Amino acid sequence: MAWRDAKASRARLLLFMASIILGIAAVVSIQLFSQNLTDNIQRQSKSLMGADFLIDTDQVPNERAQAIIDSLKPDASEVNFVSMVAFPKKNGTKLVRVRGLQGDFPFYGDLETQPVQAAFNYQTSGGALVDATLMLQYNLNAGDSIKIGEITLPIAGALNAIPGNSAVASSVAPMVIIPSRFVAGTELLQFGSRKEYQFYYKQPNADLIALEEKLQPILEAENADLDTHTSTSSRLGRRYENVGSFLNLTAFIALLLGCVGIASSVNIYIKEKIKAIAILKCLGASRKQSFLIFLIQIAGIGILGGLIGTLIGVGLQQLFPIVLKEFLPFDLTITITAQPIIMGVLLGLVMSILFALLPLLRTWYVSPLEVLRFSGETSKQAHKARFVAIAVIVLFLYAISYWLLRDFLFALAFIGGVFITFGILTSIATFTMHLVKKYFPKGAGFTTRQSLLNLFRPNNQTIVLLVAIGLGTFLISTLHFTKYILMDKAALGQTAESANLITIDVQPDQVGEVVSTFKANNLPVLDNIPLVTMRLHSIKNESVNELRTDSTSMIKSWLLNHEFRTTYRNKLTDSEEILAGQWVTEQSADETIQISISENLAEDANVTVGDAMVFNVQGVLMQTEVASIRKVDWTTLQPNFSVVFPAGVLESAPQFHVLATYAPTEERSANLQRELVTKFPNVSVIDLRQMFAVVEDILNKVSWIINFMAFFSILTGIIVLIGSVRTSKYQRIKESVLLRTLGAKNKQILSITALEYLFLGILGSLLGILLALVSSLLLALFVFEEPFTPSILPFLVFLPGISLLVLVIGLSNIRGVLMSSPLEVLRKNG
Structure with missing residues (x-):
């Protein structure tokens, strides 16, 4: 009976199946991608690092650390730092990451260059390998020169890839590799310069777990760190696992939307089968048999839909390596x-x-x-069964969410958010329908009135369609608004009060000349910020060494090895706000120094106002007390600090400076950068306009990926819409017969249908955009803490575009209605 009935209703059942295919495809593709990613990271863990393990430190290793490094016999070493470089032939400058390598690194994976031999002979020939994209940008060729600090080297070739590097990282600071013997000659590693020393080891038979357990605590005490290829790949895996969880949830929303379509369509389908079921029971069929007939049908389309969706998901795997290539530091197999x-x-x-x-x-x-008659009443047993069914659905959804997220609270929050979103859309849609019904335009034309009445006809699917259309529009619109909130937050003000050029690593004896260079180029000095480097010696009378070995300590471990870059000043900046305590403007060095710390530092160090902290400033211990805790907006493109000292304390300490200015045009910015690099090779210049362009590019790429996943939700909503239209086809034919009997023409019936779906499209997409506006406003105020200026694009593109799409789908079904004669339907239903 299940087979016979399914054959008679195969078109409708196929549409039910189509509702879940895309959701299944999305979930399976993301699951396969996550598994492939994990497998690739584990398989290529050595290639990601280029070695079996390494020891790194952000300062010249002290005697004890160097002894440990030497005892393990490093096979290669590196010092890397960020600096400005110049291309004399092209008269251009660029902020890059310089890596000075010594030895045959990498040991695993390939150093890919063009020409190929450059990877093998740059060390002996004394040339530089320059990021391939950077060479294209400046039209450079092998043999051209690059000036790094006080030395000029020939370019040996273009650097295409090196283990552990990604295209996104290169877009921020392109890479330049040179032999390490030239690093000293650059004279760029001066006081305050950000640098990192790394020592690479090729020891495939080493017991990495035992090595890490033994050496890590010792190295941490000497401000160094041990990284194995397994621990590095584990961290990378966790990072991408979070991305995978987000994409999984996006795919799961598409699946939920399809399931809502199934529930609604099956509801109408079963309503139409009530009389047939009653007849079966009159002929002796049991409850179980009548239930199983339709259960088998649904199970069949579920298995078939799952199989087709899985095959599509497998096919989608071929897209992921292309789409995510720039975000992955390795080739995905x-x-x-x-x-x-x-x-x-x-x-x-x-x-x-x-x-x-x-x-x-x-x-x-x-x-x-x-x-004989349709009562429409529901028994108490049916009510109980419905409550049990709803409970089972909710528990299963929570189980799936937990499986995807691996976190009880996050899964609960996600399920709660889904139900709230569905509830809001359903409530608003229901309320809107009541408003239309209450304030029905009785004076409107026949076609308008009839199209509005169709929203309330028996077996209508108005709410389901509005939820499907609204949710899809909500997802895309929220993404659009959020992207522009982030863009606005990162954007630079185009006024002379907003710095867009920042010079770093300016030594004290260079400050006057840098200021003179600014003035010679008619550019103002907007900021002159002194920076003093220091490390924590003790927190609340407990030394850092004691805290490292204290397993019960509530203090975050990063603080114990961190080199703080602090400043001193007598006023707050625009990105700061006092949360607790008093801001101290100035004091003498003889008193206990009253410092201000950031909110996150206070939390991670487990300190509050009045607590003692001792800092080691270049070997001098400074007793300080927390006078105030600040809220800092770290997202602003300007220097912000975890620790700020009052004026009158650090002026004589070893320091360097950060100076900021505003260049109104790119040409004047380029001229200043060239002049600064020529006069002061050690000074690096950050052009915030270029940084903003990089941020915009990254956001665009991320948006594309999220839009790609949101597309599944939109397309699923469209399939739900098509299924809903097809499910009500026979109901439409009956209505057509009645209207024709009353004298309606095909043109009028076409207009009625068009107006109905146009109402649904406009209302659904408008609800989605308005809900996205509210959610984006909340995100702006409470997450990004920024004013929200909505974009008009969703109203100009999404609203008419989705409305037109809904209209086309609705009209696609009308052909069969218009071609069915009244007599044909009367005979069929006689």
Whole structure:
């Protein structure tokens, strides 16, 4: 009976199946991608580091650290730092990351260059390898010169890839590799310069776990760190695991939307089968048999839908290496495993049955008397069964969310958010329909009135369509608004009060000349910030060494090895706000120094106002007390500090300066940078306009990926819409017969349908955009803490675009209605 009935309704059942296919495809593709990513990271863990393990430190290793490094016999070493470089032939300058390498690094993976031999002979020839994109940008060729500090080297070749580097990282600071013997000659590693020393080891048989357990505590005490290829790949895996969880949830929303479509369509489908079920019961069929007939149908389409969705998801795997190439520091090799495929088929089966369960329960409680009359009443047993079914659905959704997120609270928050979003959309849609019904335009034309009445006709799917359209529009619009909040937050003000050029590593004896260079170029000095480097010696009378070995300590470990770059001043900046305590403007060095610390530092160090902290400033211990705690907006593109000293204390300490100015045009900015690099090779210049362009580019790439996933939700909503239209096809034919009997023409019926779907499209997309506006406003105020200026693009593009799409889909079904004669329908239903 299930097979026979399914054959008669195959078109509708296929549409039910289509509702979940894309959701399954999205979930399976993300699961396969996550598994492939994990496998690739584990398999290529040595290639990601280029070695078995390394020791790194951000200062010249002290005697004890150097002894440990030497005892392990490093096979290669490196010092890297950020600096300005110049291309004399092209008269250009650029902020880059310089890596001075010694030895045959990398030991695993390849150093890819063009020409190929440059990777093998740059050390002996004394040339530089320059990022390939940077060479294209400045039209450079092998043999051209690059000036790094006080030395000029020939470019040996273009650097295409090196283990552990990604395209996104290179876009911020392109890489330049030179032999380490030239680093001293650059004269760029001066006091205050940010630098990192790394020592690489090729010891494939080493017990890395034992090595890490033994050496890590000792090295930490000497401000050094041990990294193995396994621990590095583990950290990288956790980072991408968070991205995978987010994409999983986006895919899961698409699946939920499809399941809502199934629930609604099956509800109408079962309503139409009530009389047939009653007849079956009159002929002796049991409750179980009538229930199983339709359960088998739904299970069948669930398995088939899961299988098709899984195959599509497997096919989508080929896109991920292309889409995510710039975000991955390695080449992704795709393999297909059985677990996600089995999961996809099971997910299709279980989700289909679960969301069809509520309408399917009606078959259990159909009375044989329904053959003669339709009561529409629901028994108490049916109510109880519905509550049980709803509880099972909620628990299963929570279980799936937990499986995707691996966190009880996050899964609960996600499920709560989903229900709230669905609830808001449903409530607003219902309320809007009531408003239309209450204030019905009785004076409007026949077609307008009839199209509005269709929103309330029996078996209407107004709410489902509004939820499907609204949710899809909500996802894309929220993404759009959020992207522009981030862009506005990173954007630079185009006024002379907003710095867009920052010079760093300016030594005290260079400050006067740098200021003179600014003035010679008619550029103002907006900031002159002194920086003093220091490390923590003790917190609340407990030394850093004691805290490192204290397993019960509540203090975050990063603080114990961190080199703080602090400043001193007598006023707050625009990005700061006092949360607790008093701001101290000035004091003498003889008193206990009253400092101000950032909110995050106070939390991680477990300190509050009045607590003691001792800093080691170049070997001098400074007793300080927390006088105030500040809230700092770290997202602003300007120097911000965790620790700020009052004026009158650090003026004589070893320091360097950061100077900022505003260049109104790119040409004047380039002229200043060239002059500064020529006069002061050690000074680096950060052009915030270029940084903003990089941020915008990264956001655009991330947005594309998220839009790609949101596309599944939109397309699923469209399929739900098509399914809803097709499900109500026979109802439309009946209405057409009645209207024609009353004298309506095809043109009028076409207009009625067009107006109905136009109302649904406009209302659904408008609801989605308005809900996105509210959510984006909340994000702006409470997450990004920025004023929200909405973009008009969703109203100009999304609203008409989605409305037109809904209209086209609605009209696609009208052809069969218009071509059905009244007599044909009367005979069929006689």
